[in-house]
Amino acid sequence: MTVTSTTAELLWLFIATCGLMTALTFFGEVLRARAGHDNPVIETFMTRVRSWWGMVILLTLALIAGKIGIVVLFAFTSFAALREFLTLTSKRKADHLSLALAFFVILPLQYLFVGMGWQTLYSVFIPVYAFLLLPVVSALRGNPDRFLVRVAETQWALMIAVFCMSHVPALLSMQVDGYPADRGVLLIAFLIMVVQFGDLLDFFFGRRIGRKRIIEGISAKTWEGMACGVICAALIGGLLAWMTPFSILGAALMAGLASLVGMFGNLVFAAVKRDRGVKDWSHLIPGQGGFMDQFDSVIFAAPIFYHVINLIYV
């Protein structure tokens, strides 16, 4: 096997990320050595660092494996997110078949279309076909109790957990002039990195200098934290411009946009969680809550990132 330049760049990126993660782990261990093993803040931080290690390694393996690896990884992530979402939505026995179809037919088909690169199909499959089909299946089973609420919530779950999420692997089928198709994996790494680092720095600066809450009583996000997070994401985006088809300024702007949209996504999901009376979507990622908690910002950012590239660069 010859190591292509894309794989080599991915490996460099992985090594750099590992360096950063090692620094964070070391930092946590030093704090632990000073404060002992029962400080809850440090233990939470260490649990999160461990989860990040897991995610970095999984994502890198998938990116190196290429298209199939990415599509399969995100199909499973969608599955976990859809499960968290549908656990909290309204349903009756009459919806059983349509929910089973959502999990076992619509989700796999959407990722099949993304994997095959059939853009016209994966762009309309859930917003048109699933949107019209699933209410029919539920209606045929005949229970009208809160019908509109049930079908609307099921459709929202599919749009968020499957349709939006699938725009991350869909970046691989993007045809940008002068950007070789095999570099799409770097574009995915770019999107995830700028959004996640933006979130992390928003959290950090929000704790330090945050004053004014954006939505009082629903989310701890502050305008100051968000502004710092977006600016940092843009700076990181500029530094990582070599991974993308954009100029340095273009990469900074795209990164800032993705991070901003992602943070608003986080606010939307904070409102949904508050409505359903839960703190986290689930317990599946230690220290972070559920898959929806970890990827809410990426879910919102991915379709916008995808379509803005389509609009400007294709």
Next chain:
Amino acid sequence: MKTLLALPRRLAAKIVGLAISLLVRFLTAVRPDWRGIEPVHRQRVYYANHVSNADMPMIWSVLPPNMRRTVRPVAAADYWLKNKLRAFVGPEVFNCVLVDRRPEARAENHDPMQNILDALDDGSSLIIFPEGNRNMTEDPLLPFKAGLYNMGRARPQVDLVPTWIANVTDIMPKGEVIPLPLICTVTFGAPIHVGADEDKDAFLARAADALADLAPKGERL
């Protein structure tokens, strides 16, 4: 010959048990909520609500493996002895205490309560479904049978732990074939005991309230 076969059978039972708990975890991401007790070795009777055949494997799967070895579900002999596969899974994988619900079919010397008390005297913990049957109604719980009271009275040192299984109705409603992979939560409440001068009905009502209190709050959406 029998001893020669015993080892592979025990091994097979271990493997099947592991496979069932992995399948249950993958499908429902089932998780325990140790609200009223700690996951430690102590002799307990876990009494749970019952809506589906998946209930018992759910509780069994969230117990840590070292506790699982000493916890025995109390289950219906007429169900678990129906064919060879069930007779392997029930008594050998789950290590069930089998009781016969049908008085007319019981052998002369079969006293269900005696089987249960024998298991407790061996030091085992138990899982029981005091409603006796699967609950197909809209009510959260059916009236409890007397078994729980009799156990609590006969072996007062054993903790009776209310155990609420949430969401199983949505995962697998009666009559459906495909299970939905929704998240299931098993909540363990604070233990109760039969009071010194408490009569049967008062105790069973108290036990049912303690269990229903663990159900997720709020109107059904």
